[in-house]
Amino acid sequence: PRRTFVFNNGSDGAVTSAWVQGIAEAVARGWNAVTFDGPGQSSTLVRKHLGFRADWEHVITPVVDQLVARADVGASRLALLGVSQGGYWVPRSLAFEHRFAAAVADPGVVDVSTTLMSHLSHGMHKLLDEGDQAKFDRDMATGERFSKKLRATTALRFRPYQQDSAFDVYRTAQAMALTDELIGQITTPLLITSPEGEQFWPGQSQSLYDRLSGTKALLEFTDAEGAGSHCEPVGNLVRNQRIFDWLDDQIPA
Secondary structure, three states: OEEEEEEEOOOOOOHHHHHHHHHHHHHHOOOEEEEOOOOOOHHHHHHHOOOOOOOOHHHHHHHHHHHHOOOOEEEEEEEEEEEOOHHHHHHHHHOOOOOOOEEEEEOOOOEOOHHHHOOOOHHHHHHHHHOOHHHHHHHHHHHHHHOHHHHHHHHHHHHHHOOOOHHHHHHHHHHOEOOHHHHHOOOOOEEEEEEOOOOOOOOHHHHHHHHOOOOEEEEEEOOOOOOOOOOOOOOHHHHHHHHHHHHHHHOOO
């Protein structure tokens, strides 16, 4: 039985991207490694038409159940890494699933909806807050008719939610948020990356780190070292080295 590394992709990453974002490094260091498509991701979205869900522990726990049943997996030596939107799904899962010996959020995401919400006008915010679904959907459809950019954005970002209504997309996104109660239930040692120039959830890595009470670490990456921006896209070597050095400390070979 060996240490086993679980890679949780983001909102639109393919399983093949997991190779450069962690699995190659894991295998080189002697870990087992596994990845999967959850609801709203790649094959599960296209073939099964399943959309994002906030309660990601119902995705991660079956993965763990499958792993610990294998003779080649050390059940007490599991690690979990989530990239991009996985930076919400991982800590959310850890609030309920306590069989991981260590985990990583790259980056930390406290509220998934902030990126989508930033595209809304004040009036649309108000309609959402008031629960006026009919007018919200009508105004969104009107905006899409007159804006090619908005049509392209909604086609890309709304599809993984598998909702018929734009209002329901935003409501589902708003449900993907970590409350103090949820964060307080996390007991797994958690490493949170904080890349310079994070463009989707700026400041949320620090916010998650500050609110954790257990074993935690904040790992900063900079533009100067070629590892800035969301998920350190051109700094995979230094990113993987530092993340797996930390994981090796938490779960020794």
